[in-house]
Amino acid sequence: MQAVLIEAFSDRSCAGNGAAVVLLDQPRTEAWLQAVAGSLRQSETAFLLPHDGGWLLRWFTPSCEVPLCGHATLAALLALAHWRHLAAGQAVRFLTRSGPLQARLDPDSTQRGSIDLPSGGLLPAEAPADLRALLQRRRLGDPLRFWTSALGYAVVLLEPQAPLAGLSSIAAELQGDLARGLVLMKAQPAAAAVSESVPASVADLPVDYQLRFFAPGLGIAEDPVTGSAHALVAPWWQDQLGRSRVVGWQCSDRPGGVVCEALSSGKIRLFGSGHLLWDGTLHTQSPAESASSASLSASGDDATEAPSDPDSACAWLELAAAA
CATH class of the missing domain: 3.10.310.10 (Diaminopimelate Epimerase; Chain A, domain 1)
Incomplete structure (x- = not known):
C-alpha cells in the first residue's frame, strides 16, 4: 500500500x-x-x-x-x-x-x-478554577473569555501581550475535559516583530491571531498546526474584525499559518500548503x-x-x- x-x-x-x-x-x-x-x-x-x-x-x-x-x-x-x-x-x-x-x-x-471544515460553534462558559490557576502559574494572566464547544475543545482568549509563543508545554497539567483539547489564543499584537516564530503575514496577508493547541487526552501533547481548531475559532475572529477572511498563526515549535474564509454554508474554508x-x-x-x-x-x-x-x-x- x-x-x-x-x-x-x-x-x-x-x-x-x-x-x-x-x-x-x-x-x-x-x-x-x-x-x-x-x-x-x-x-x-x-x-x-x-x-x-x-x-x-x-x-x-x-x-x-x-x-x-x-x-x-x-x-x-x-x-x-x-x-x-x-x-x-x-x-x-x-x-x-x-x-x-x-x-x-x-x-x-x-x-x-x-x-x-465545519466550525462547531463556541459556547460561552465560566473558566474552571484549575485552568485559571494554571494560566497564572505560567504567567499568561487571567483569561479574557472562555468557551466550550460541541467539538469537545475548550477555548481561552488571552491578553494580546501574553507570552504564548514562548510557553512550554502544559499538557501534563491538563485534566478531565480540558485534556480532550485546549485552545489558547490571542490577538496578534499591533507591534508584533517579524520573526521566525511569529511572522507578520501568511501568504502576503497580515496575521490576525496566534494560537496553541494541547490535547493529551487524544494522545497529542501538543498539535503543531490544528485545522479543526482554526475552523472553530475563525468565526469569532471574523465577527470581531468585521471581515470574512482572517489569518491565524499557530506558534508551536513546528509553526504554521492558516488562512480562514467564511462560507455561506456556515463552514470555514482553510487554505494551506504542504x-x-x-x-x-x-x-x-x-x-x-x-x-x-x-x-x-x-x-x-x-x-x-x-x-x-x-x-x-x-x-x-x-x-x-x-x-
Whole structure:
C-alpha cells in the first residue's frame, strides 16, 4: 500500500503538522488502522479508501480515532495529487465521520489547496478554577473569555501581550475535559516583530491571531498546526474584525499559518500548503503471521495485517451512508 508523510500548513521541511496518509487497497479493521497509526506516531494518520468514484477518509491519532482533523484532510488532498489521482484545480469530496468535506487543489500548484471544515460553534462558559490557576502559574494572566464547544475543545482568549509563543508545554497539567483539547489564543499584537516564530503575514496577508493547541487526552501533547481548531475559532475572529477572511498563526515549535474564509454554508474554508517529507510503501504480513505490531520504514519493515471482514467493511460504508 502506498503511504506518504505530508507536513501540512507549511511550505518547507520540518515545520507545520506532519500527517501520514495511507492509501488502502480494501477496508481494514479498526484494530489494524489503530496499530498502524500507533507505529507511525504522527499526530494524525489519514486512511483513504476509494469508493464509488470518490474517497472515504478516517483519521487516527496514535491512541484513538477522531471525528475531525483539518491538517490530515489537507494532507490527504495533497497525497492524492502526489499519487496523480487529482490534478491542479480539481476538487474532491471526502466522506468522513463529520459528514462530506469538500477540498480543492490550487489551480496553479498541487502543493497547495483548500479544505472546507465545519466550525462547531463556541459556547460561552465560566473558566474552571484549575485552568485559571494554571494560566497564572505560567504567567499568561487571567483569561479574557472562555468557551466550550460541541467539538469537545475548550477555548481561552488571552491578553494580546501574553507570552504564548514562548510557553512550554502544559499538557501534563491538563485534566478531565480540558485534556480532550485546549485552545489558547490571542490577538496578534499591533507591534508584533517579524520573526521566525511569529511572522507578520501568511501568504502576503497580515496575521490576525496566534494560537496553541494541547490535547493529551487524544494522545497529542501538543498539535503543531490544528485545522479543526482554526475552523472553530475563525468565526469569532471574523465577527470581531468585521471581515470574512482572517489569518491565524499557530506558534508551536513546528509553526504554521492558516488562512480562514467564511462560507455561506456556515463552514470555514482553510487554505494551506504542504511539504512532502517522504514517500513509501506499507508492507503487510499475511493474516496467519503475528498480529501484535505494525510498522513502516524505509527498509521495508512489515506491518501486521488484520484481514478485512464484513464488520470492518460496514464501518467504512457507514461513512458513505451518512453522506
